[in-house]
Amino acid sequence: MDYLQYLRLDKMPHIWCDGCGHGIILKSILRSIDKLGWDKNDIAMVSGIGCSSRTPGYVDFNTLHTTHGRALAFATGLKIANPRLHVIVVSGDGDATAIGGNHFIHAARRNIDVTMIIYNNYIYGMTGGQVSPTTPSRKKASTAPYGNPDEPFDISRLAQAAGAAYVARSTVYHVGRTDKYIEQALTKTGFSVVEVLTPCPTSYGRRNKEGTAVDMMMAQKANSVGLERAKNMSEEELEGKIITGVFVDKDQKSYLTRYNEVVEQARNAK
């Protein structure tokens, strides 16, 4: 496929570091969109703030780079005002689950017709490696020099518990799977989430002695366990493992479907 038709080449070079996994996710998104054959005019990409949230600047869609954590709020208004648009939110782990955590669970509860791709690198990349809600326990960050004392969020489980219609997790190593999950998410009615684990060699890997970007991706390969297999594993066996797969894929009325019913009701009551 021709990636160039979707990229704003005059905005290159991008800001991402050598070895950053974010660009791999971007390519997965573009391949999935290309497969669906969507018109670029009908696609809106919305983000918050972070390295991951710079993605919209590089793609030739209707693009909206909002405030830190608030992409889903803007996306909700945009989708409701123009339901014809395919609204895709891209977000980092900090953006989505720290400052934007409230919007995240409510978008899932509402089942708003938006797809969210979360670039989870366990860290605040853009601001230089501060601890995030997904930093694993005991791992180091610039604001957790003795190791993170907290337990991390499991983003996919959080989305599942909050009511999302589709939830899947993959890693940038598993590109084929990531493509498939994103494509499934994009075609899902309601709120769909794909969490993709991505290495940040600059702000996370170096401080935690995880080696090069390639080493970090090989670790993704070594530590990933499919959802089905994980079901038969004990908690100790799952320690430090990445569970990948489709956590949720269910058909339920989306926000827009329900709201259209409200409009019908209001019009008949008039």
Added chain:
Amino acid sequence: METPNPNVKMWQGNVACAEAALAAGCRFFAGYPITPSTEIAEVLSRRLPMVGGNFIQMEDEIAAMGATIGASLGGAKAMTATSGPGFSLKQENIGFAVMAEVPCVIVNVQRGGPSTGLPTHAAQGEVMQSRWGTHGDHPIIVLSPCSVRETYDMTVRAFNLAEKYRTPVILLSDELVGHLTEKVEVPPIEQLGIVNRKKPLVSPDKYLPYELNESDIPAMANFGDGYRYHVTGLAHDETGFPTNNPEKIQVQLERLNRKIDRYRDDIVEIETHYTEDADILVISFGSTARSARRAVINAREKGIKAGLLRLKTIWPFPDREIEEISAPVRKIIVAEMNLGQIAHEVEWATRRSKPVVRVNKINGEPITPNEIFNAIIAQD
């Protein structure tokens, strides 16, 4: 017996605000409940679906502000409403709307502050917050109604100014006006002079969403119109993409501020009573202006030459009007339910050339006509 006029309503200020929004073409409202603004959300939750519009109660005021901006980019005229604590939460995203030049209306029905303050009592403590609440140098338009009918007219005007100048507009009401019930004759829709945002006339490849043009107001394409452009709160150039180029940033931020400054005569509105021969000038706004008007009438009945200048537009500040009208007067009295936020601006506008007496109250009670009258007759 006369047949009742169906256009005459007994409305609360907040109801008038909601109805005016619909008349102005508002088709999207996002809110979060907070006294004393909640009725606006309640009315619109019932009325918007009737006209095929959208109402959504968000998870907080930050989200409500974000959704409002998103909806406007999607092509809807959009509004949100709140009070003190919620207004504080909205500030970051209000700044985004200013920077990205997204038209929208924010209603703040002021209550007592600071903090949770006095939820069910009026105050006018957000004069400065509405001007400077979000960070960075920026322009803003703020209107303040004193009656139910004026709430209607100003809500319509807020939408019109927002669309005309591609900017957020704040309607700064207060608990007294918001909860006051008055008779309103609803104007026919043709009289509202509805304004819609200027759409680009050029082809998408020539479109500059932040164009430096003669009017200083760039045309706005909605998302989905076929113009694929970029919107960001980062400093950007004409194309909308982020830039660190100091010259480009300078010209854009100058245009952003000039866009409102140069049209201030179109935006600023004041009202005067008995000012022609006045030697004491009372300045007030919002619900307090009602007491001020009564005080001035009482003074006139006693043969005292008092006059009233009521600010309908708060920002841009009507400094020239104040300077001109106050030129012949001996003394100025500023009545407001805060500790002198307008008075301070009046001192600047008049270059401290005459005494500016402050009548202030911040305990939740309205300022009475008598309190203002006493300031009028006080020997100084």
